[in-house]
Amino acid sequence: MIRVQEQDFDINQEYQALLNNDSSSGAVVLFVGRVRDLNQGHQVSQLFLEHYSQMTEKYLAQLEQQAMELWPLENVSIIHRVGELKLEDKIVLVAVSSTHRESAFEAAQYLIDLLKANAPFWKKELVDGGKNRWVNANHKDKIAAAQWS
Amino acid sequence: MNKILFFAQLRERLQCDEVTLDAAGLQVSELRQQLAQRNERWRKWILEKDVLVAVNQSLAPAEFYIGSGDEIAMFPPVTGG
Numbered sequence: 001m002i003r004v005q006e007q008d009f010d011i012n013q014e015y016q017a018l019l020n021n022d023s024s025s026g027a028v029v030l031f032v033g034r035v036r037d038l039n040q041g042h043q044v045s046q047l048f049l050e051h052y053s054q055m056t057e058k059y060l061a062q063l064e065q066q067a068m069e070l071w072p073l074e075n076v077s078i079i080h081r082v083g084e085l086k087l088e089d090k091i092v093l094v095a096v097s098s099t100h101r102e103s104a105f106e107a108a109q110y111l112i113d114l115l116k117a118n119a120p121f122w123k124k125e126l127v128d129g130g131k132n133r134w135v136n137a138n139h140k141d142k143i144a145a146a147q148w149s
Numbered sequence: 150m151n152k153i154l155f156f157a158q159l160r161e162r163l164q165c166d167e168v169t170l171d172a173a174g175l176q177v178s179e180l181r182q183q184l185a186q187r188n189e190r191w192r193k194w195i196l197e198k199d200v201l202v203a204v205n206q207s208l209a210p211a212e213f214y215i216g217s218g219d220e221i222a223m224f225p226p227v228t229g230g
């Protein structure tokens with residue numbers, strides 16, 4: 001399940017939806033990315049997330065498909081928010097269910113690593129009491145994604 | 150004809166969110182060269198900076214050939230998640 005949306009999501013509700021009548025999944029991994037106060041040396045007070053809407057859902061659906069082929073997963077959910085976000089808001093959810101934990105952990109890591117490196121989202125931060133700043137792509141994220149190829 | 154969309158700081162720096170031109174038969178790198186000829190600002194932001202190019206909503210390498218009607222998008226490295 002892929003969703004790109006402005007509104008917040010409820011983790012318990014997404015957990016239930018992921019596991020809908022599924023009694024074979026013994027492992028669930030949930031990753032939540034959120035807006036933090038300090039980024040690249042700047043004090044962040046607000047975030048704006050832009051995306052290329054025609055491409056984001058297409059890319060995330062491909063990613064979900066790839067993860068399902070690489071690991072024996074029961075279900076995958078990816079939710080990514082766009083628009084205006086405040087400090088401590090949730091940005092992204094990656095949720096994976098599987099029979100065993102190894103595949104659930106690995107697939108969740110794979111999904112968030114690839115999403116961060118390739119999905120067309122861009123963050124613009126309101127920093128240091130009023131300046132706007134586009135977040136720089138992080139070299140560490142490229143390396144994290146490259147380890148899967 | 151081809152629609153070329155710009156996103157994030159690239160859109161802001163170019164002060165342009167889209168252009169329409171005929172890019173059929175060009176490679177992605179040749180389209181960047183052509184756009185860079187518009188003026189100094191375009192040359193700087195389209196050629197000198199790290200720009201990703203998507204063709205029909207999938208990332209495309211520099212040597213990829215653009216077809217008639219393909220939707221092109223250019224943007225800086227992504228920072229989601």
